[in-house]
């Protein structure tokens with residue numbers, strides 16, 4: 198894994214970000230910074246503001262106050278094309294790609310780098326084919342994108358991001374429709390790209406094992422941040438997610454030489470049967 202340089206300035210810096218809709222505050226005073234090479238997980242219960250925050254970061258929503266800086270520059274002062282060259286986005290819902298093949302969809306990653314009438318070169322084709330191979334979809338090259346399984350679609354979209362050659366990959370719950378094997382596979386694939394990644398998760402155990410740092414949102418506020426070991430505590434799970442759980446060490450912690458918290462949830466806590474917790 199690429200180790201972030203502790204002295205390097207952040208790749209993404211969010212300062213006092215607030216976003217509201219019709220005077221309802223959705224995000225309030227969010228502050229954090231991401232260094233190049235880190236894999237950051239964004240956590241929070243339903244409606245906490247994860248997607249809203251990510252939309253502010255990939256320039257879909259403009260915050261009413263505060264600032265988002267990418268490599269030291271306010272993202273709203275960059276051109277849309279310049280920003281698209283640097284930041285790729287994979288969302289949870291895959292829009293229909295209307296008869297486009299896997300190859301065509303992955304090729305769309307070239308778009309921010311091309312002028313309107315410039316032709317696709319042999320080198321471009323090679324980049325596209327290589328990305329498709331990297332995500333294990335070479336056998337599906339000419340298949341209609343819409344006919345792929347959920348996991349294959351997400352992999353194709355990661356291939357499109359690889360072609361885009363971004364510095365930052367933003368993923369909004371990219372694994373929520375996938376079975377557990379594909380969830381792990383997709384996150385390990387993303388991690389293997391050695392990019393800076395910011396991804397929202399609902400599976401806290403998956404986030405704890407994959408991420409270098411975690412951010413936790415509750416009702417639009419950032420309430421915890423730090424390493425998985427610092428963030429995943431029984432108190433946080435109770436305060437933020439309202440669940441009763443025990444946090445222990447994952448059995449692979451020693452082998453992987455990092456502290457990976459493992460959450461075991463208790464059931465029946467609403468009825469007061471909470472294992473004495």
Ligand SMILES: Nc1ncnc2c1ncn2[C@@H]1O[C@H](COP(=O)(O)OP(=O)(O)OP(=O)(O)O)[C@@H](O)[C@H]1O
Nearest residue numbers: 218223241242243244245246247248249250399414
């Ligand atoms: N355009 C909008 N107009 C009105 N309310 C909005 C808008 N976008 C988001 N919200 C509200 O902001 C809150 C946060 O929504 P958001 O989708 O960011 O949460 P989330 O943490 O991603 O939730 P989930 O885990 O359920 O996907 C919700 O209450 C949502 O209804």
